[in-house]
Amino acid sequence: MNFEYEIISISDKALKLKDISSDDECDVPLATIKTNFIFNYCLTGHSMQGSSIDSSITIFDYYYEFVDREWLYVAITRATDLNQVYFYNYKEDVLL
Secondary structure: OOOOEEEEEEOOOEEEEEEOOOOOEEEEEHHHHHHHOOOOOOOOOOOOOOOOEOOOEEEOOOOOOOOOHHHHHHHHOOEOOHHHEEEOOOOOOOOO
16 A cells, blocks of 8 residues: 655654645654655656656755766756755765
8 A cells, every 4th residue: 555645844853744645744753754765756867867847846965075067957957947946955974
């Protein structure tokens, strides 16, 4: 059985999720999200190259050293409306 949730808000420590089927809301710690959830709708900038997105786009990790201007250009220009492009700032422990 698949469950579907909508992200209502994001804080430094948790996501507020709403169950689409029941409208129940809950806070889920980011640590839980990172270890247990698979975002099947998330795609990399490279995998979207050549595509257009009519809905909103959230760009993660844009300030890390492995991100360059060309990658950001590809990610941003997937949007058909630049007002629908969002940048999400967060800090994460660096894995060695």
